[in-house]
Amino acid sequence: MEKSQASKRAEDLRQSVSRHLYRYHVLDDPEISDAEYDSLFLELQAIEEQHPSLQTPDSPTQRVGAPPVEAFGPIEHPTPLLSLANAFDSNELKAWEARNQRLADDASFEYVCELKIDGLAVALTYENGLLKTGATRGDGVRGEDVTQNIRTIKSVPLSVNKERAPSKFEVRGEVYMTRSGFEKLNAERAKENLSLYANPRNTAAGTLRQLDSRITASRPLDIFIYSLGWVDDLWTPTGHWETLIQLKSLGFKVNPHMRRCGSLAEVEDFYKSWVESREDLDYSIDGVVVKIDSLGMQQRLGIVARDPRWAIAYKFPPRQKVTKLLDIGINVGRTGSLNPYAILSPVEIDGAMVKMATLHNEDDIRRKDLRIGDRVLLERAGEVIPHVVKSMETDPDRGPAYSVPRNCPVSGDPVIREPGEAMHYCPNSSCPAQFHELLKHFSCRGSMDIEGMGVSLAQQLIETNLVKNLADLYDVTVEQLASLDRMGERSSENVFNAIQASKNRPLDRLIFALGICHVGSETARVLGARFPNLDSLRTATEIELISVNDIGPVVAKSIAAYFKVPENLAVIDRLKLMGINPQSVVKDLPTIVGPFSGMTFVITGTLSEFTRQQAESAIAERGGKIGVSVSKKTRYLVTGTAPGSKLQKAQLMGTSILDEDAFSRLLEQGDTTA
DNA sequence: CTGCCTCGAGTTCG
DNA sequence: CTCGAGGCAG
Numbered sequence A: 001m002e003k004s005q006a007s008k009r010a011e012d013l014r015q016s017v018s019r020h021l022y023r024y025h026v027l028d029d030p031e032i033s034d035a036e037y038d039s040l041f042l043e044l045q046a047i048e049e050q051h052p053s054l055q056t057p058d059s060p061t062q063r064v065g066a067p068p069v070e071a072f073g074p075i076e077h078p079t080p081l082l083s084l085a086n087a088f089d090s091n092e093l094k095a096w097e098a099r100n101q102r103l104a105d106d107a108s109f110e111y112v113c114e115l116k117i118d119g120l121a122v123a124l125t126y127e128n129g130l131l132k133t134g135a136t137r138g139d140g141v142r143g144e145d146v147t148q149n150i151r152t153i154k155s156v157p158l159s160v161n162k163e164r165a166p167s168k169f170e171v172r173g174e175v176y177m178t179r180s181g182f183e184k185l186n187a188e189r190a191k192e193n194l195s196l197y198a199n200p201r202n203t204a205a206g207t208l209r210q211l212d213s214r215i216t217a218s219r220p221l222d223i224f225i226y227s228l229g230w231v232d233d234l235w236t237p238t239g240h241w242e243t244l245i246q247l248k249s250l251g252f253k254v255n256p257h258m259r260r261c262g263s264l265a266e267v268e269d270f271y272k273s274w275v276e277s278r279e280d281l282d283y284s285i286d287g288v289v290v291k292i293d294s295l296g297m298q299q300r301l302g303i304v305a306r307d308p309r310w311a312i313a314y315k316f317p318p319r320q321k322v323t324k325l326l327d328i329g330i331n332v333g334r335t336g337s338l339n340p341y342a343i344l345s346p347v348e349i350d351g352a353m354v355k356m357a358t359l360h361n362e363d364d365i366r367r368k369d370l371r372i373g374d375r376v377l378l379e380r381a382g383e384v385i386p387h388v389v390k391s392m393e394t395d396p397d398r399g400p401a402y403s404v405p406r407n408c409p410v411s412g413d414p415v416i417r418e419p420g421e422a423m424h425y426c427p428n429s430s431c432p433a434q435f436h437e438l439l440k441h442f443s444c445r446g447s448m449d450i451e452g453m454g455v456s457l458a459q460q461l462i463e464t465n466l467v468k469n470l471a472d473l474y475d476v477t478v479e480q481l482a483s484l485d486r487m488g489e490r491s492s493e494n495v496f497n498a499i500q501a502s503k504n505r506p507l508d509r510l511i512f513a514l515g516i517c518h519v520g521s522e523t524a525r526v527l528g529a530r531f532p533n534l535d536s537l538r539t540a541t542e543i544e545l546i547s548v549n550d551i552g553p554v555v556a557k558s559i560a561a562y563f564k565v566p567e568n569l570a571v572i573d574r575l576k577l578m579g580i581n582p583q584s585v586v587k588d589l590p591t592i593v594g595p596f597s598g599m600t601f602v603i604t605g606t607l608s609e610f611t612r613q614q615a616e617s618a619i620a621e622r623g624g625k626i627g628v629s630v631s632k633k634t635r636y637l638v639t640g641t642a643p644g645s646k647l648q649k650a651q652l653m654g655t656s657i658l659d660e661d662a663f664s665r666l667l668e669q670g671d672t673t674a
Numbered sequence B: 001c002t003g004c005c006t007c008g009a010g011t012t013c014g
Numbered sequence C: 001c002t003c004g005a006g007g008c009a010g
Helices: A003-026 A034-050 A090-103 A147-151 A179-191 A200-208 A213-217 A240-249 A264-280 A295-301 A362-367 A432-443 A455-463 A470-475 A478-482 A489-504 A507-513 A521-530 A534-539 A542-546 A553-562 A566-577 A612-621 A645-653 A660-673
Strands: A074-076 A085-087 A111-117 A120-127 A130-136 A142-144 A168-177 A221-231 A258-261 A285-292 A311-315 A320-332 A338-349 A352-358 A375-379 A387-391 A600-604 A625-627 A634-639 A656-658
Touching: A003 A034, A085 A090, A090 A264, A090 A295, A090 A311, A111 A240, A111 A264, A120 A200, A120 A221, A130 A142, A130 A147, A147 A200, A147 A213, A168 A179, A168 A200, A179 A200, A200 A213, A200 A221, A221 A240, A240 A258, A240 A295, A258 A264, A264 A285, A285 A295, A320 A387, A320 A432, A338 A375, A352 A387, A432 A455, A432 A470, A470 A489, A470 A566, A478 A489, A507 A521, A507 A534, A534 A566, A542 A553, A600 A612, A600 A645, A612 A625, A634 A645, A634 A660, A645 A656, A656 A660
Parallel strands: A085 A311, A600 A625, A600 A634, A634 A656
Antiparallel strands: A074 A142, A111 A258, A111 A285, A120 A130, A120 A168, A168 A221, A285 A311, A320 A338, A320 A375, A338 A352, A375 A387
16 A cells, blocks of 8 residues: 555544544444454554554554553652542531531532542543543552553543643543453453452552553453543633533543532432442442532632542442451251351441351361451442451461361261362261251242241251151141141141142152252253153163253262162152152153244343243243343343343343333233244 | 353341 | 352364
8 A cells, every 4th residue: 555545544544443442432332343343453553564654642553552661650740639538427428518618608519429439540641632641649649650551441532632622631530440341350360270359449450550551451441530630721611510521522431420419418319329229330339429519619618638628428338347257157058068157246237237147168268267256357249148258367376277077066977078079068868957958948939839838847847856857747737737836726727738739749849859969940840851750760770861961970870879868769659658749741841932932031130010930931931941140142131120240241241131111012022923 | 171051059137 | 149060062
């Protein structure tokens, strides 16, 4: 290509690549496919390689990172990056307003609320439309020059419209890493056997301070710009809100969740709505920043020490607390696994008094080096279930490291741990603790579905020796039930009837209810469809079992082993005598042909017009399948209110997402086409 | 053998 | 919901 031609083409490409980067990373609304983008980018790169003189400092090819530097140079901030005072509750927020009103002759304020992103503050300067420097906050007065790293963040404009922007100015923002990007990064590291990063914030901090900016370029950093630092001319916005709008129109990525509020009550509303839905975001926030909108008023109120009077960080209640690990207890699971759990000095987190948390297994406890008596960090993150994050102690001699007991705390049998397995097991399958769990499993919804059979009733039946194995359950009389604690005449009859009614459950439910190791609801369903009754399953050889779809050597062995135990066979025989011997019609797995054939649906959140069961059977009736988690094979994600992390994953993977209305419409359409 | 995807098992508070 | 691990396709 001739140089003049190449120059023209390079200019066109730079513009269009920059535009597509902006649409993708700032607006989140791409116009072209990734492949189309790649081809434009590669063409530009090729031209610039051929004619190095055509390369410009704001070319998108300059975002890939540069060779490592020895150390970062210092950058002085012409106007210091301030910190923010905190308010931890509504009273402190009111006190803040009251103080400002006193100082400002009882003026009334307009506020701007923004999310407080949990990331790192940076200052970016532009000169004549070009990005000049990017610096960390440092101590507020002097930071580090991380320009090369900042350039690799795709949503940072390398240049802005010279006509509309001041000739020199500084913007401030927060660099962060999305949760999904963080998880993806850790997944990649796990694959390469590298150590895992602790959390998105620290990882973002480490990444921004990478001496080799090519590494930074490969990491999913992003930025939200939230204010103008200084400006040399031209621009005289009158308020913070207007500043944000202007920054957005210049092409900066400004967080979309901001609100102008006429009163503190509105601020409270904004704050409360985000306390509820902070987990729906793909990045962490730790509060709401409240600023007085008017710049004139800001100047009038001024700054005390390092905190401006006109702004405050209204922090969310912490979801992490430090508490004392009083002891480590052991639960024995249905499979005989010994499951350690933390007994904690009760603390309130997010409205709930937490006093227990699972500790998974011995290795996990040792990895976190938790010892009895330690102060530990406890977290109730997005999910309801709390977990112990780490120990706060550092003294290596503070007490003995934890070991799972050598003997089962219930039956006293020596526990075993197979090489390569994470869990310790009690080998005694008739251990009362195991039987208690089995009885609960046998009775639960999805198994034999015996209503009224809860923890306390199961315990009493076992302790009174009324039920020593599963078959005994069907010999229990109304009178015996009524003799137990908290069992009146009515409830005894109800439970008795529920037990009798459970005799008619289909084969797959019975197989599931037996609690054979590795045989869950799905495997039980497969087995129930392949074998006509329990007898034929019982006599099946391992080879026959393996030939069944979805059954491999491990599961086959487990099933065969179950049917070799004399106690198990005795129970099955007795159940049969009592009339529990369901038959199934053997055929190839039923395939319903319908409008949803070949589609997998995943549901998250709470639906309002359907129960989950109804939604699932509506899908199944139309030939669709229900998936547990979002994967490439998921056709639709159906979302209700308060969707879980599946939504993020679906967005990440580009899965079609249906809200409840869209789902209803799809069901109806399916009906007409069926 | 290696990378999916799916299944199983355990999970806290009110 | 999340983890670990079983099953299976490439």
